[in-house]
Amino acid sequence: MKKRLSIFLILVVVAVLGVSGFLYTKNAYVVPVLMYHSIDNNDHTTKLSVSPESFARQMEFLSKNHYNVVGLEKIAVYMQKKEKMPPRTVAITFDDGFMNNYEYAYPVLKRHSLPATIFMIVDKIDHPGWLSWKELKEMSDSGVITIGSHTKSHPWLTSTDDRVLKYELEESKKILENGLGRPVNFLCYPFGMYDDRVKKAAKDAGYLCAVTTDPGRFKTNSDIYAIKRVRISRTADNLFVFWIKTCGWYTWVKEHRDRV
Numbered sequence: 525m526k527k528r529l530s531i532f533l534i535l536v537v538v539a540v541l542g543v544s545g546f547l548y549t550k551n552a553y554v555v556p557v558l559m560y561h562s563i564d565n566n567d568h569t570t571k572l573s574v575s576p577e578s579f580a581r582q583m584e585f586l587s588k589n590h591y592n593v594v595g596l597e598k599i600a601v602y603m604q605k606k607e608k609m610p611p612r613t614v615a616i617t618f619d620d621g622f623m624n625n626y627e628y629a630y631p632v633l634k635r636h637s638l639p640a641t642i643f644m645i646v647d648k649i650d651h652p653g654w655l656s657w658k659e660l661k662e663m664s665d666s667g668v669i670t671i672g673s674h675t676k677s678h679p680w681l682t683s684t685d686d687r688v689l690k691y692e693l694e695e696s697k698k699i700l701e702n703g704l705g706r707p708v709n710f711l712c713y714p715f716g717m718y719d720d721r722v723k724k725a726a727k728d729a730g731y732l733c734a735v736t737t738d739p740g741r742f743k744t745n746s747d748i749y750a751i752k753r754v755r756i757s758r759t760a761d762n763l764f765v766f767w768i769k770t771c772g773w774y775t776w777v778k779e780h781r782d783r784v
Contacts, residue, residue, distance in 0.1 A: 672710035
């Protein structure tokens with residue numbers, strides 16, 4: 525009798541631990557929003573660069589393995605309503621608006637029909653090495669690329685006064701909307717820096733959501749004005765590393781690793 529009771533108690537403990545572990549890891553899951561900058565051959569000198577060859581392999585990996593690649597608006601809806609997204613859901617973003625995004629990333633994304641968002645620094649438009657209105661309009665009209673704001677001049681928003689903050693967010697949005705002929709709903713904070721004042725200004729300016737780089741340890745997974753992203757660098761040339769970064773638990777692992 526005692527033996528049966530012991531076995532029963534052990535099974536109960538295992539079941540409780542299993543259910544608790546499942547619920548915990550379920551809550552730790554964050555839909556990966558991939559963050560790219562330059563797609564060029566400077567990947568050996570900066571973490572903000574991924575080679576064209578590596579980027580093409582990564583996009584082929586997403587396509588062949590049937591990832592559900594969606595736009596940021598679906599990520600925002602998922603976070604806000606706390607709805608369950610299909611497995612292997614990811615979003616793709618680019619910061620700054622370099623010309624190489626058009627030259628190397630756009631053809632690959634178009635070939636695989638993978639949507640992505642490019643966050644443009646408005647003051648850089650038409651400058652050498654940066655996207656022009658011609659490329660921005662072509663990509664925006666394609667239905668593959670959504671253009672978002674990376675502010676007007678890329679300042680440290682948390683250090684600006686209220687007047688400059690309002691101008692950077694509203695003016696960049698207005699200029700992009702006038703040039704593209706469509707709404708600009710997404711914002712990327714320069715340097716990933718934000719606080720409650722900046723988030724409120726983003727919402728007041730009419731943005732539907734905003735993304736950051738590294739929002740800090742253990743920040744909420746449901747704040748659509750501080751969407752976490754996963755930086756893709758040369759380490760993800762290895763497709764096993766790329767798979768880890770797109771698995772959905774990488775953010776949680778990184779936060780706990782950084783705490784140690």
